[in-house]
Amino acid sequence: MIAVIPARGGSQRVKNKNIRVIEGHPLIAYTIEFAKVSKLFEMVICTTDSEEIAKVARHYGCDKVVLRSRDISTSISPDIDWIKDLLNRNILASEYFCILRTTSPIKYTNTLRSAFKLLQSSKGDSIRAITKVRDHPGKVWTYSDKKMGLISPIIRPSNKLEIEFHARQYQDLPSMYVQTSSFEFIRTKSTMEYGTREGKIILGFEINFPETINIDYEDDLENFKNAIDSGKIKLIEINTPAYKLE
Numbered sequence: 646m647i648a649v650i651p652a653r654g655g656s657q658r659v660k661n662k663n664i665r666v667i668e669g670h671p672l673i674a675y676t677i678e679f680a681k682v683s684k685l686f687e688m689v690i691c692t693t694d695s696e697e698i699a700k701v702a703r704h705y706g707c708d709k710v711v712l713r714s715r716d717i718s719t720s721i722s723p724d725i726d727w728i729k730d731l732l733n734r735n736i737l738a739s740e741y742f743c744i745l746r747t748t749s750p751i752k753y754t755n756t757l758r759s760a761f762k763l764l765q766s767s768k769g770d771s772i773r774a775i776t777k778v779r780d781h782p783g784k785v786w787t788y789s790d791k792k793m794g795l796i797s798p799i800i801r802p803s804n805k806l807e808i809e810f811h812a813r814q815y816q817d818l819p820s821m822y823v824q825t826s827s828f829e830f831i832r833t834k835s836t837m838e839y840g841t842r843e844g845k846i847i848l849g850f851e852i853n854f855p856e857t858i859n860i861d862y863e864d865d866l867e868n869f870k871n872a873i874d875s876g877k878i879k880l881i882e883i884n885t886p887a888y889k890l891e
Contacts, residue, residue, distance in 0.1 A: 646761075647742045648686040650676055651727060652702070653718050654695025658862050663698055663747050665866065668873060668880055669887045670705075672860070673698065675750040677705040678883050683754045685761070686743065690736065692727050694718035697890070704888045711736060724842045737833050744842075749774075749827040750869075751855040751878060760850040761830050770835035770844020774827035776857045783810030783818045826859050827852060 652663040652673055664671040673691075680689040691702035692711045699710045711734070717726035724744070731737045741761070745752070756774075764772040782800050789797040798811045810818055835844030855878045860866050872878045 646686055647737060647739045648680040648689045648745050649728075649731065649737075649742055650680065650689070650691045650702070650707070650745050650747065651724065652691055652693045652695070652698045652747055653722075654693060654698055655718065655720065659860060659866055662860060662866070663693075663695075664701055664890060666890070667750070667870065670883050670885075671701050671888060671890065672750060673701060673747045674705045674883055674885070674888070675881055676745050676747045676752070677702065677707055678881050678885075679752045679754075680745055681706055682881070683752075683757065685754065685757060687739070690731070692731060701888050701890075705883070705885050709736070725836075725840065728836060728842060729840075732833075732837065737836075740833060742831055742833055744829040744831070746826040746828075748860045749825060749856070749858060750860070750880065751858050752827060753856060756850075756852060756856060757828055757830075760828065763850060764830050764832075764848060767846075767848060769832075769846045769848040770839070771829060771831040771842075771846075772848040772850055773829040773843070774825045774852045774856070775822040775849040776825055776852055778821045778823045781810075781815060781818050782821060783813070786811070822849060822851070825852065825857050827856055 656662045663673045677689060680686055688708045690709045690711060691707045692713055693699055694713050694715050699712055702710045711731065713727055713730050717730060760772050785799040786796040787799055789795045800810055831843065836842065839845055858869060860869055873880060
């Protein structure tokens with residue numbers, strides 16, 4: 646099985662997030678190290694549009710680094726674009742592949758192994774990490790008339806409720822889950838057949854803190870650093886000498 650680490654160079658919410666230095670190493674190094682020591686993958690690939698990220702990925706031991714076009718690496722480019730790029734180059738030549746994202750640097754081998762076994766034993770096309778939502782969609786609003794300041798709930802069930810979702814306690818709301826960026830396992834033939842990242846039959850695998858950590862904003866990064874400093878979380882050990890960013 647192949648592990649793919651996508652690492653675009655033009656991140657906007659957290660500038661240069663893939664190579665921001667944490668505990669002496671660029672962020673991407675922790676996902677590369679995990680993929681290598683987990684013994685789950687025959688090959689670890691990084692796909693990027695950045696020469697700098699490519700150098701970092703090679704330094705930390707990626708088996709293959711694929712430089713892709715900037716045209717499929719914009720802030721709105723869907724994942725399927727770089728996946729098709731790898732397929733067209735005959736690089737995803739395995740029954741399954743796994744997407745590991747650098748924005749979720751805390752990963753556990755047992756979690757991924759269990760998720761993969763679940764996918765293998767099912768008829769699913771893919772499986773992804775999910776976690777229970779903290780900000781429930783039942784309490785999300787949108788403007789129905791911004792000039793007037795009028796708002797309406799996003800979720801309004803068709804059957805009339807005695808108490809609307811937005812007026813309920815969290816514990817009284819239906820359980821809902823959000824996808825995380827930790828991992829996805831995909832059957833390669835499903836991607837080729839349906840032309841999507843995930844196929845048609847999608848399984849969820851629930852994970853918990855600290856595996857649910859996503860670094861999507863600057864304050865996420867600061868909170869992550871603080872959690873490391875306080876000993877709440879521990880990063881995987883990297884024995885490779887630190888890469889000196891240019």
